[in-house]
Amino acid sequence: MSSFRRGLTSLPVQAILAAGLYGQAVPQIPAPTAPPASTGQTPAPAKPATQAVDDTMLKRKSYVRPFSAGVMLSVLGQIPIQDGGFSDALTNQTRDASTTARGYRIGYGVTGQVRLPRKFAFSVSVAQHKSGHSSTLDQYDGVDNPNTPLDDRKHTTIEESSIVKYWDYTFVLRRYTKDHTAPGHRAFFEGGLNMRNVKSVRSTRETTITETVADSVPVVPANKVARGLVGGVGAQFVDDFGVKLVPEFRYTRWLQPSFDALSTMSRKNQFEAIVSITF
Helix, strand or coil, X not given: CHHHHHHHHHHHHHHHHHHXXXXXXXXXXXXXXXXXXXXXXXXXXXXXXXXXXXXXXXXXXXCCCCEEEEEEEEEECCCCEECEEEEEECCCEEEEEEEEEECCCEEEEEEEEEECCCCXXXXXXXXXXXXXXXXXXXXXXXXXXXXXXXXXXXXXXXXXXXXXXXXXXXXXXXXXXXXXXCXXXXXXXXXXXXXXXXXXXXXXXXXXXXXXXXXXXXXXXXXXXXXXXXXXXXXXXXXXXXXXXXXXXXXXXXXXXCCEECCEEECCEEEEEEEEEEC
């Protein structure tokens, strides 16, 4: 009887221990949470990373590239050799000369440009030009006897025709009217140094005293390399593909003549129209 009572007394304790172990074994399910209250506004979609990069590159785009190069066409306002005449009379010699220039005002070449800070750039161009001319020299040596019907002096006639090939090297500093990153077309001013190299001379000559003698000895230039100061204005037009059209006008004041012999003389002033296509 006493053992039965002890069993009844320990029964509630065993039930409490069993309930505790069951609570630890069963997983706890969290209570559902209520969805956040709607504010009535749709959140803006996130900006794609590629679009942000494109916007940054657009802001940094330069409309004057660090380096550009292309081809150019040059048209001179006048032929490098000018028409002229020459005459002098010494005691025992008289000379009369005349020169006629002809053709060849169009040249071609290449050009390049390097971008500098702010609105500046440095440009170099190399252009080939030609000029042609013909001249005649009548020279009398000795003293004429007034008592004879004919001229007793020695008469020499020289007829010469030449074609000259030049290379013009132009170095100019440009200043644009817009910053390099400003979009659109832009104008510029430029100034610098022009150098003309007489590359080749082809001549034919006929000398007549009592008979005619022909030769092809080329005319010797007064300065094989002539220097001059150049200034100009122009503009840069750019399309959607980055191709640039650059028209400009230049003026060169030559400090040295390429040719300076009797009536054959180079021009001191040169006017030039140029159109370049650069990439």
